[in-house]
Amino acid sequence: xxxxxxxxxxxxxxxxxxxxxxxxxxxxxxxxxxxxxxxxxxxxxxxxxxxxxxxxxxxxxxxxxxxxxxxxxxxxxxxxxxxxxxxxxxxxxxxxxxxxxxxxxxxxxxxxxxxxxxxxxxxxxxxxxxxxxxxxxxxxxxxxxxxxxxxxxxxxxxxxxxxxxxxxxxxxxxxxxxxxxxxxxxxxxxxxxxxxxxxxxxxxxxxxxxxxxxxxxxx
Ligand code: DC
Numbered sequence: 223x224x225x226x227x228x229x230x231x232x233x234x235x236x237x238x239x240x241x242x243x244x245x246x247x248x249x250x251x252x253x254x255x256x257x258x259x260x261x262x263x264x265x266x267x268x269x270x271x272x273x274x275x276x277x278x279x280x281x282x283x284x285x286x287x288x289x290x291x292x293x294x295x296x297x298x299x300x301x302x303x304x305x306x307x308x309x310x311x312x313x314x315x316x317x318x319x320x321x322x323x324x325x326x327x328x329x330x331x332x333x334x335x336x337x338x339x340x341x342x343x344x345x346x347x348x349x350x351x352x353x354x355x356x357x358x359x360x361x362x363x364x365x366x367x368x369x370x371x372x373x374x375x376x377x378x379x380x381x382x383x384x385x386x387x388x389x390x391x392x393x394x395x396x397x398x399x400x401x402x403x404x405x406x407x408x409x410x411x412x413x414x415x416x417x418x419x420x421x422x423x424x425x426x427x428x429x430x431x432x433x434x435x436x437x438x439x440x441x
Contacts, residue, residue: 224249224343226438227351229411230365232315232399233372235422236347239365239430244345246435251296252289252338254348254355255318257331259309260287260300262317272321279326287334319399322349323406332409349403349411357414361438364413365430367423369396 226243230236237253244251262272264285270277289296297306308314321327328350335355339346346355352362367375373393380387403411413419418437422430 223340225339225356225359226345226361226363226434227356227359227417228345228347228363228365229349229352229413229417230347230363231369231372231396231403231411232319233376233396234365234367235375235427235430236365238427239434240345240347242427242431243434246431247345247438248343250338250342250344252335252344252346253298254331254335254346254351256289256298256306256309257287257334258322258327259314259318260298260305261285261327261331262321263305263309263314264300265321266314266317272317275324275326278321278324282326282330285330287331315399316395319402323402323408325408328409350409352414352417353412354409361441362414362417363420363434363437364417365420365422366413367421369393369400371423372396 226249228236228240237255240253241251261282265272265278265281268281270281272278284301286301288299290299291297297304298309299305332355335346338344339356348355352359352364370393373389373396376396377387377389377392380392420430420433425433
């Protein structure tokens with residue numbers, strides 16, 4: 223099966239890029255971050271602190287996550303409920319980063335990600351795809367951008383939606399999540415030696431896609 227693995231920090235544009243790439247190449251797209259978000263949402267709804275590992279682990283047995291939808295835009299379902307919007311709420315982002323530190327949560331989701339990748343040609347994005355989920359993928363990319371630029375993009379996006387946000391607070395959140403995601407004990411975010419580094423600080427989405435397509439077409 224053809225797998226394209228894309229890792230990188232929050233806000234580097236991984237999901238936008240992965241979705242477009244999948245469409246251009248006729249592959250499926252799997253947003254692994256959405257799965258961590260769904261686990262965090264479930265724990266939160268049960269009143270469980272996502273940092274309380276002993277309480278989070280037993281919940282996993284009650285969680286069924288799947289993706290479906292007719293078009294390209296797959297929706298994520300948590301125990302049959304469409305939570306595609308709910309998982310994007312700002313507070314869920316930090317909770318997802320916290321819940322993703324729990325090794326059992328990671329193994330629970332990684333097993334499902336590997337199963338999905340075994341069955342289809344697919345683009346996956348996340349934090350540990352190139353290093354842990356699918357280290358043997360033929361194509362591996364590390365997509366990043368300066369924290370200030372990632373915060374700026376997020377700020378513009380939220381402002382366009384009419385949200386009352388401060389750039390400084392967003393930058394602080396970006397830095398917090400970077401720290402969290404790169405410092406956890408199990409399967410932290412790393413750039414593997416064999417990943418192609420793409421720094422999108424000064425690149426448009428189309429330019430990033432072009433770099434990836436050129437690489438895929440020549441390797
Ligand atoms: O990509 P995202 O922002 O939707 O991911 C939410 C959180 O989930 C992120 O802060 C870290 C975690 N995550 C992870 O640990 N491993 C992945 N493969 C994907 C996401």
